[in-house]
Amino acid sequence: MNSMLKLGLAATLIALPQMGLTQEAAAEAVPSFDEIGPYIMTTLLFCMAGFLVFFMAAGFAMLEGGLVRSKNVTMQMTKNIVLYSFATIMYWLVGFNLMYPGDGWLVAGWVGPFFAMTELDPVGVAAADAALDYASIGSDFFFQLVFVAATASIVSGALAERIKLWPFLVFVIVLTGFMYPISGSWQWGGGWLSEAGFSDFAGSTVVHSVGGWAALAGAIILGPRLGKYGKDGKVTPMPGSNLALATLGTFILWLGWFGFNGGSQLAMGTVGDVSDVSRIFANTNMAAAAGSIAALILTQVLYKKPDLTMVLNGALAGLVSITAEPLAPSLFGALWIGAVGGVIVVLAVPMLDKFKIDDVVGAIPVHLLAGIWGTLAVVFYGEASLGTQLLGIFAYGAFTFTVSIVIWLIIKGTMGLRVDQETEINGLDMAEMGMEAYPEFSKS
Helix, strand or coil: CHHHHHHHHHHHHHHHHHHHHHHHHHHHHCCCHHHHHHHHHHHHHHHHHHHHHHHHHHHHHHHHHHHCCHHHHHHHHHHHHHHHHHHHHHHHHHHHHHHCCCCCCCECCCECCCCCCCCCCCCCCCHHHCCCCCCCHHHHHHHHHHHHHHHHHHHHHHCCCCECHHHHHHHHHHHHHHHHHHHHHHHCCCCHHHHHCCCCCCCHHHHHHHHHHHHHHHHHHHCCCCCCECCCCCECCCCCCCHHHHHHHHHHHHHHHHHHHHHHHCCCCCHHHHHHHHHHHHHHHHHHHHHHHHHHHHHHHHHCCCCHHHHHHHHHHHHHHHHCCCCCCCHHHHHHHHHHHHHHHHHHHHHHHHCCCCCCCCHHHHHHHHHHHHHHHHHHHCCCCHHHHHHHHHHHHHHHHHHHHHHHHHHHHHCCCECCHHHHHHCHHHHHHCCCCCCCCCCC
């Protein structure tokens, strides 16, 4: 027995050095957290921020549902869930690689490849095969996707209560699959505007003014709602069905904006990145608060009573205004930038009415005009020049508005764009959808 123990002990002693070498080799093969940490944390940032921006789809739906009349609520709910669904499919099929072509430009700096479908990382991808200098493809694709859906939602609210469902969705397919990705590539895909020095941190122009320009073009082609403007220039108010719902939608959008701007840091792998994300949150919140207060005070002064719808849109305009540069300003900087956005909304709504441009939810003042302002405000805190910012604003406006006009006219000439008078008077819910959002109540 003693001899057997001695033999076993000897064998163990002989094997120990080799076991140590094997463990050392294994340890060398496993990457350290310093190597994989930035990839993990940035991927996590994209997922969490993407969840928040996705929830903005609910915010847009609630805001629009509250600001349209009760006879059109079902239509707005349908448009919002379906536009997000179409955006998802089109961004996978065409948009993502068209917007982020890498080395695959068709026309360098201007147009990427068409119909290059998005491919995700393999299941259980190894660290050696992952893009450790950035994030997972899936998280990046999802985060970018929710932005394009937000752009389409802007158009939905402005053109409510008189546009047919399927013609609107055809426009959404073109917008989310082609228009937004092409223009987005100019800045965020490393295209010509990026090379020129244009700056738009999270999309005051790339996202919001693009949606606003598309909405403006649609509103002009579509025309105002029946009875909105009298022959004498008088504007007939058409109150929304549920201001509580509209307020809920605004709070949801406010919440989602933390992901919209915070996620646009595009990195969470260092102390500096995490600190910057928190700074972005604080500035985003301050701009929204200042926009709502500015709208509150200005409506009190101009109309002798505060206007809730203006206060809601003032908060949203503050958010749009700070989106082009939410990192660099101080809290005071975010305050005054957001406050100017709130003032823009209050002054722009009656201006649009003078031109008989009917925007049901105020999307054009909030997203287009405040988006332009926010893009210009970058020069106060960022490194971009005024000339470069104006160049970007003009480029996005000219492209989006012109192409939108053409697409709207083609749809109008082929499918028809607007519902008939009887349908508009009775409400789109029954005529287009065959169901009412509030069946217990008579039509408003």
